[in-house]
Amino acid sequence: MTRPRRFDLVVFDWDGTLFDSTALITRCIQAACADVGVPVPSDRDASYVIGMGLVEALQHAAPGLARERYPELGNRYRHHYFARQHEVVLFEGTLAMLQSLKARHHWLGVATGKSRRGLDEALSSVQLKGVFDGTRTADETASKPDPRMLVELMREFGVDAERTLMVGDTTHDLQLAANAGAASIGVGYGAHEPAAFESFAPLHVAHSMTDLHDWLAQHA
Structure with missing residues (x-):
């Protein structure tokens, strides 16, 4: 039955x-933060935001970044991710x-x-x-x-x-x-x-x- x-x-x-894709997303968040000159989050902090929408995730990952620069941070994340997404x-x-x-x-x-x-x-x-x-x-x-x-x-x-x-x-x-x-x-x-x-x-x-x-x- x-x-x-x-x-x-x-x-x-x-x-x-x-x-x-967890490791790749973590590295791409960290690389994007470095690109825009804000402190690079730890692996733990960067991986914590996985699962959120991109804007919310980047706000948590780079809380000191001016709001008007979030699109720039998002674009840098996408740049790194789309360049390497074939790896996962x-x-x-x-x-x-x-x-x-x-x-x-x-x-x-x-x-x-x-x-x-x-x-x-x-x-x-x-x-x-x-x-x-x-x-x-x-x-x-x-x-x-x-x-x-x-x-x-x-x-x-x-x-x-x-x-x-x-x-x-x-x-x-x-x-x-x-x-x-x-x-x-x-x-x-x-x-x-x-x-x-x-x-x-x-x-x-x-x-x-x-x-x-x-x-x-x-x-x-």
Whole structure:
């Protein structure tokens, strides 16, 4: 007998959850800060902002920069990132995990702090177009942890919050899920330390893509 689904909609963060890009984003934030002459954030501080929208992330990374210079900082970040984005790939096992969920007829979504341009380029570069049923980016709705992007995806597919699962590697992702009334899973191989997830009561903390795949196969 086929096990009934617990969740109809499974939504993933992108960077650090499906895409092995945490180190690159951290280095690009640091390089952009150096370019505009502000203190370079530590690895920990630079990686903390991953998952936020670009503007919010750069505001946190360079709090002393004059507001009118944020576009300059953003442009320098994009310069560094787009020059090296070909270096990063999906975590090993990601496609198999997604295909397993599709086979069980889950709706699959993405809720990311990336821009629409950035996500579309990433989806194209790893040949994932058609795998996800719906996606939302920070520049077309609201930045995490505002629940809007997750709420919009639930509304798009007519899925209630209790039938929705958010998977992400940062506290911003888990707070997003909590704000939307959805369940969450934290992944411990991305930007934030797993110890920070405890207060958000995720159903599970996966320490590898294999761990995530196995949990979803058994419990989603």
